[in-house]
Amino acid sequence: MSEKKEVVIIGGGIFGVNLIAKFCNAFSSTTANMHITLIEARDDFVYSPLNVRNCIEDVSDVFIKPYDRLFLKKPKLGRVICGLAVGVDQERKIVSLQNGAEVKYDILVLATGTSFEDPNNLPRSNHSDVLGYFAEKRELIEKSYNILLIGGGATGAELAAEIADRYRSKKKVTLIHSRELPLTEVYSETLRQKVLTYLLQSRVTVHLKARGTDNKNGTVTMVKAGRGKEKPTTEVLKADLVFHAMARRPATDGFPESWKDDRGHVRVKDTLQLVDDDSIFAIGDLNDVKEVKTAGKLHYSLPVVYNNILSLVNDKKPSKVYTPPAESITLTMGKYRATGQVALPLIGPVIMPSWLLTSLQGKHINAERAVGSVGY
Numbered sequence: 001m002s003e004k005k006e007v008v009i010i011g012g013g014i015f016g017v018n019l020i021a022k023f024c025n026a027f028s029s030t031t032a033n034m035h036i037t038l039i040e041a042r043d044d045f046v047y048s049p050l051n052v053r054n055c056i057e058d059v060s061d062v063f064i065k066p067y068d069r070l071f072l073k074k075p076k077l078g079r080v081i082c083g084l085a086v087g088v089d090q091e092r093k094i095v096s097l098q099n100g101a102e103v104k105y106d107i108l109v110l111a112t113g114t115s116f117e118d119p120n121n122l123p124r125s126n127h128s129d130v131l132g133y134f135a136e137k138r139e140l141i142e143k144s145y146n147i148l149l150i151g152g153g154a155t156g157a158e159l160a161a162e163i164a165d166r167y168r169s170k171k172k173v174t175l176i177h178s179r180e181l182p183l184t185e186v187y188s189e190t191l192r193q194k195v196l197t198y199l200l201q202s203r204v205t206v207h208l209k210a211r212g213t214d215n216k217n218g219t220v221t222m223v224k225a226g227r228g229k230e231k232p233t234t235e236v237l238k239a240d241l242v243f244h245a246m247a248r249r250p251a252t253d254g255f256p257e258s259w260k261d262d263r264g265h266v267r268v269k270d271t272l273q274l275v276d277d278d279s280i281f282a283i284g285d286l287n288d289v290k291e292v293k294t295a296g297k298l299h300y301s302l303p304v305v306y307n308n309i310l311s312l313v314n315d316k317k318p319s320k321v322y323t324p325p326a327e328s329i330t331l332t333m334g335k336y337r338a339t340g341q342v343a344l345p346l347i348g349p350v351i352m353p354s355w356l357l358t359s360l361q362g363k364h365i366n367a368e369r370a371v372g373s374v375g376y
């Protein structure tokens, strides 16, 4: 057997930890021709689909878990380094960390995900900072009456429904969205209508074909498209609290510009290797594959990257290719309702009933199952 290859994974989010779990299930330190190092900026794994709920009620202990059990059963197979990766030297094959440390790799996997706006802009920092971030959001929401969300994509719609569901008529929740219906055209009109109906039933005020600008003085200026040939109207809305739910950018700041497209996504081939460096893979939210970035894509991309890494480890050419699946989504519309579409071959998108989705998701949007990937 040739010398063990050092596989370094930057980012212990949903994609990073599931990749590691797959290696841990398949190999022991004696059968694996590799050693794995996870570099992660936070003390804990955070299952982000539960972020929104945690801004309303404290469920931190359900979905925020330390990495201490990740290699518990296979301690010689890998290790976790807590630190922020700030650079990659391709020639020396080294990842540098903010604290000055350097980590050598043979194969590198980038899995640093996305940076969101509040209330999903969690610090890449220690346990108490992350818990403090959510506590602050809960306090802000609790003390605000007029809550205004700019952006009616999946996270905006879910947050609006979650707040409205929890506080009922005690708060005025307003959602401003630029399109004719919530979400984007990627999803079926039936689903988008359904999301709108749920929002309205929860007494969320929804402004469609509108754009909001936060004046940072307790007001938002909304410009709304007119009907037909009517001129756009401008209105100033009161807002004790404003969330921007539309801006998301890949968390790729520390990586060379030559790797990225104009929006900051890391450019990959269909093998999920970098366009000009076969020893580096990019998986999850940060790569430039044309698809809606969701955790659900894991089931399709993980087998590809797993097999291709094994090929490289065994000095073979990676041959598995990734083809994005048709778009499916589940939206949690408050604690007791959900909607979503599943793309079925030949049939197309099928809307799933709320009772089925809520029972499949369990009490905490599948978090109990998700933290299993870090051994909890």
Ligand SMILES: Cc1cc2nc3c(=O)[nH]c(=O)nc-3n(C[C@H](O)[C@H](O)[C@H](O)COP(=O)(O)OP(=O)(O)OC[C@H]3O[C@@H](n4cnc5c(N)ncnc54)[C@H](O)[C@@H]3O)c2cc1C
Binding pocket: 010, 011, 012, 013, 014, 015, 016, 039, 040, 041, 042, 045, 046, 047, 048, 049, 050, 051, 052, 083, 084, 085, 086, 111, 112, 113, 114, 116, 120, 124, 155, 251, 254, 283, 284, 285, 286, 293, 294, 295, 296, 297, 330, 331
């Ligand atoms: C509110 C919300 C709800 C969602 N709901 C759903 C849903 O219902 N279903 C679904 O399928 N998807 C959902 N998603 C999307 C899903 O969470 C993402 O697609 C998924 O988390 C992407 O996984 P990832 O591993 O690429 O990135 P992430 O899970 O974001 O993980 C990236 C990790 O990298 C670390 N990191 C970043 N930069 C560095 C660095 N420089 N050095 C070291 N570590 C670093 C971060 O700390 C983080 O742990 C939701 C997202 C949000 C925000």
